Amino acid sequence: MSKIILTGDxxxxxxxxxxxxxxxxxxxxxxxxxxxxxxxxxxxSQALTDNFSNPSKVRxxxxxxxxxxxxxxxxxxxxxxFVQSMIPELTEYTFYFLNLVTLxxxxxxxxxxxxxxxxxxxxxxxxxxxxxPVSQAADITLFEAxxxxxxxxxxxxxxxxxxxxxxxxxxxxxxxKECEAVLPENEKSFRLPGIDGKNKMSKSxxxxxxxxxxxxxVYEKVMKMYTDPNHINVNDPGQIEGNVVFIYLDVxxxxxxxxxxxxxxxxxxxxxxxxxxxxxxxxxxKKFLYNVLEELLTPIREKRQELENNLDYVYDVxxxxxxxxxxxxxxxxxxxxxxxxxxxxx
Numbered sequence: 001m002s003k004i005i006l007t008g009d010x011x012x013x014x015x016x017x018x019x020x021x022x023x024x025x026x027x028x029x030x031x032x033x034x035x036x037x038x039x040x041x042x043x044x045s046q047a048l049t050d051n052f053s054n055p056s057k058v059r060x061x062x063x064x065x066x067x068x069x070x071x072x073x074x075x076x077x078x079x080x081x082f083v084q085s086m087i088p089e090l091t092e093y094t095f096y097f098l099n100l101v102t103l104x105x106x107x108x109x110x111x112x113x114x115x116x117x118x119x120x121x122x123x124x125x126x127x128x129x130x131x132x133p134v135s136q137a138a139d140i141t142l143f144e145a146x147x148x149x150x151x152x153x154x155x156x157x158x159x160x161x162x163x164x165x166x167x168x169x170x171x172x173x174x175x176x177k178e179c180e181a182v183l184p185e186n187e188k189s190f191r192l193p194g195i196d197g198k199n200k201m202s203k204s205x206x207x208x209x210x211x212x213x214x215x216x217x218v219y220e221k222v223m224k225m226y227t228d229p230n231h232i233n234v235n236d237p238g239q240i241e242g243n244v245v246f247i248y249l250d251v252x253x254x255x256x257x258x259x260x261x262x263x264x265x266x267x268x269x270x271x272x273x274x275x276x277x278x279x280x281x282x283x284x285x286k287k288f289l290y291n292v293l294e295e296l297l298t299p300i301r302e303k304r305q306e307l308e309n310n311l312d313y314v315y316d317v318x319x320x321x322x323x324x325x326x327x328x329x330x331x332x333x334x335x336x337x338x339x340x341x342x343x344x345x346x
Contacts, residue, residue, distance in 0.1 A: 005030055005182075006145035008041030008084070011061035012051060015068040016208035017293070018192040018201035021251050022151040024072050026184055030149065031078045038079045039143050039325065040069060042318070045084045045091075046135055049128040050119055066314050068211050071304040076317045084139070086322035089329035093138035096340065098131065100167045101160075106130055111156045118204075137161040141176045142332050143325070149182040151191060153200075172339040192251060197226030197244045209293070211300050218297060222290045227282045234281040240272055245285050253292050261291040 007027060009015060015024070031038055042065050047058045062083060069081060084090060106112060112133060116125060136157050140148060141164075148158060158181045165176040191200045194207025201208050209221050225248075228239040240246050255267050262284075265271045271288075274280045307314055337343045 001146070002037075002144070003035040003147060004143060004145045005035055005038040005147045005149065006041065006140055006143050007039075007149045008043045008139070009065055010043045010047040011058055011065045012047050013061055013203035014064045014210045014212050016201055016203065016210045017252075017296075018208065019068075020072065020211060020296075021192050022184060023149050024069075024074070026149045026182060027079075028073050030147075030182070031075055035147075037143075039145065040074060040079050040081045041084050041139060042066065042082070043084045043139070046132050049126055049132050049135075052126065052128070062318070063311070063314060064212075066318055067304055067307055070307055070314060070317065071300045072211065073303075076321060080321045080324050081317055082321040082325040083318055087142075087326055087329045089326075089333040090135070090138050090142055092333060093142050093336065094131075094135045096336065097134045097137055097164050097168070100164050100171075101131075101134055103130075105160075105163075106133060109133055109156050109160060111153055114153075133157050133160045134164070137164045140179050141165060142329055144177055144332065146177050146179045147182050148179050152183060153191060155181055168339075172341075175335060175339040193244055193247060195221050195225045195244060197242065211297065212304055213297070214301070215294060215298075218293055219290050222286050222293065223283075225286060225289075227285075231282060235278045237278045238275040238280065238282075240276060245282070245289050246272065246275075248289055249285070249292065252296060253289075257288075257292045257295070262288045 007023060009019060009023075027038075027040065042062055044058050044062055047061075048055065051058050066081065070076070074081065107130070112130065116129075119129070121129070133156075137160060139145075140161050148154075150158065158179060162178045165178050168176050193199065194201045194205060195209065196205075196207045199205050199207060209218055213221070222245075226242075226244045228243050230236065231238040249268055249271075253268055258265050258267055258271070262271070265274065271280065271285070275285065334343065334346070338346070
């Protein structure tokens, strides 16, 4: 069985460390494994479903997301990076799939329900937004992808995709492939909270540390992080649960970081125990986290600056990747139309 990987992001802003922890780190690992094909999509068409009145926001951020991908180490020699709207076959796939899904099923999708509540559309829900799980099913099946790196919030989308696949195959014959989610190994990477500790890290909520943030900005954001409100004095016992700094350390810190930046502790477990007993201040753990994040972000930042001086290269990566993806899309659309028996002139 072929091993085809597809993943992507909506270009509504620069990517943040939540994206890195939840998906990019896994993509970097996967691109160095044995696979038949790997696609990384910039989902600009999907981004328009709730940014239709502000297309410039989406257009401007296509390059920002591409810069983030390449800065992190996504390699266009190994991976096909493409722009969703440059593949019109995806729109046709989506159109046919709409016949296989009921309105009530879309409204029951937990991810859609959660996002509708956050967007506050009330009674003015754009049909395109409500139907974006169908669009995602088209993205996956058009490229015959069977491994989808996602966060756990996207599991309902994978379930819905497989429902559509089974419905299609039951009607038109065994044509489409089911897929499975590839989750981060570290469960705390699934939904990295924002620096405020109140919500998942989100561009729209302004509680992010961006991959492109400069060192000073990262420091300021880390120092503002929510910890334990009752840990007022250094000697007070501290709470680990819900403490954003420790959640980030769970995701990003390893033993070598302690050796370099906090040698009085061997590992994170020792630091947690000391904090819970009392005697470790919030400033100390925040400075440690800052050093950990800087080790990750500095090379990304430097690569981004280099790429920003060579935007023609970034543009060519997107253009050539989209061309390559389009060739596959045309061939697979032929198969789909043949199954539906609407390939009249072939």
